[in-house]
Amino acid sequence: MAAEPAVVRVDRDRCIGSGMCALSAPEALALDLDGLAEPLAGYAAGGAELTEGLTEAVDFCPVEALALHSARGGHRIAPAD
Template sequence: MKIEIDRDVCIGAGQCALAAPKVFTQDDDGFSELLPEPGDALAGPLVGEAARACPVQAITVN
């Protein structure tokens, strides 16, 4: 699974980190980023939920 965060679109709402806290976090500026080693959480259903929860659709999951 490939996850991309468009940092030009991200507004730092944090919905992805709330939906999938084992995969997403927020950097020091408040923008979303992937955790370094999310492990098995990448394959879980919460990743798709995090992408859907993004208010500006900055996350794509392939």
């Protein structure tokens, strides 16, 4: 079963620009000119495919700056409350 597409939200006050998320999920995240993570597919673009790499990026961010939300309903997918 295909997972619903996800929109990544980055807490830029937390992000330290380690770049780990962009390595794990290069289709969904990149570092911007400030060296901080930036989502590549927002709601207008329909979100990004919810890949294993994207889930890992959220799980392994060292400062817990990432969250996944449904591209359709907006509810949070990860991390769990």
